[in-house]
Amino acid sequence: MSFRAVATRNTAALSATEQKVMTVLLSAATSSTTAADVAAQAGTHESTVVRLAQKLGYRGYPDLRRDLRADEVNPALSGAPMRQESGADLASFVADERAGLERLSEFVPQSAIDAAARDIAGAGVVYIFANGDARSLQELLARRFRRLGMVVVTLSPQAKDLAERFVPFDSTSMLIGFALRETPRMLPALIAEAQRRRGRSLLITDVPGAQFRPAPDHLIAALRSADSEYRTLFVPMALCYSLQLAVYHLDSERYHAVREDIDGLTRMLGGTDEIPLRP
Numbered sequence: 001m002s003f004r005a006v007a008t009r010n011t012a013a014l015s016a017t018e019q020k021v022m023t024v025l026l027s028a029a030t031s032s033t034t035a036a037d038v039a040a041q042a043g044t045h046e047s048t049v050v051r052l053a054q055k056l057g058y059r060g061y062p063d064l065r066r067d068l069r070a071d072e073v074n075p076a077l078s079g080a081p082m083r084q085e086s087g088a089d090l091a092s093f094v095a096d097e098r099a100g101l102e103r104l105s106e107f108v109p110q111s112a113i114d115a116a117a118r119d120i121a122g123a124g125v126v127y128i129f130a131n132g133d134a135r136s137l138q139e140l141l142a143r144r145f146r147r148l149g150m151v152v153v154t155l156s157p158q159a160k161d162l163a164e165r166f167v168p169f170d171s172t173s174m175l176i177g178f179a180l181r182e183t184p185r186m187l188p189a190l191i192a193e194a195q196r197r198r199g200r201s202l203l204i205t206d207v208p209g210a211q212f213r214p215a216p217d218h219l220i221a222a223l224r225s226a227d228s229e230y231r232t233l234f235v236p237m238a239l240c241y242s243l244q245l246a247v248y249h250l251d252s253e254r255y256h257a258v259r260e261d262i263d264g265l266t267r268m269l270g271g272t273d274e275i276p277l278r279p
Contacts, residue, residue, distance in 0.1 A: 003067040004106055012055045013211040017044050021052050026208055026223050031069040035061040097234050100225045104235055107208050107222040116218040117246035119200045123174035126150055127166065129190055131157040134178035137236055144244040149258035157186060171198035179205040180236065191216055204239055206231065248277050
């Protein structure tokens with residue numbers, strides 16, 4: 001069996017340390033990597049690696065390592081800041097990012113994208129929460145959805161501002177949150193409140209196999225680049241574009257008409273048309 005498949009289907013709650021071990025296993029481990037090697041790269045004890053293997057349903061690490069043979073992820077060198085050891089030259093950087101994008105579909109089946117897109121398309125208002133580096137993804141996704149005629153509210157990590165913007169959230173609303181590297185402190189409470197108001201929720205993360213509480217309605221998890229210390233936004237950005245395309249093709253005639261309306265208003269205001277979405 002594929003270890004990636006096991007990790008993706010995991011429903012066990014993982015500690016922060018176990019999530020680090022999971023990241024190493026998904027990005028840096030091969031069938032020849034020992035439990036001690038994994039522990040060293042994750043900055044933890046070998047017993048944590050064995051405990052995680054058992055939590056995932058294996059009898060021990062040797063069983064997990066056999067499943068790694070089905071994946072044989074290219075080993076990444078111990079992460080150093082700013083790609084000091086993994087290669088700072090353009091060719092190495094591009095190779096790592098290409099590998100991350102190529103394995104994206106292994107982590108995220110199209111059915112998961114389509115299911116999330118259906119709830120997004122059916123929402124009266126889409127709320128998007130992000131902090132840190134993910135704020136640029138928030139703006140990208142908000143603009144992509146507005147170009148389909150959606151009403152989008154961006155949520156900041158400032159408690160008062162967030163509360164003021166989130167008050168109208170109801171059963172017709174959709175919450176999308178980003179959890180890159182770690183879960184933002186406010187996000188679990190926000191998902192819980194969305195559920196209390198009977199709305200829908202989607203979480204986009206770069207920690208495959210992690211279990212979030214409370215569980216969102218949709219979870220899209222994909223590892224980013226092989227360098228665990230220098231993670232770019234290429235993979236989550238690709239997910240944002242994929243979500244927009246999936247929504248668009250649920251009713252392409254409707255959304256094409258919206259885009260034509262936007263183009264008409266743009267010309268009236270002195271702007272120019274955009275290149276259309278892929279047919």
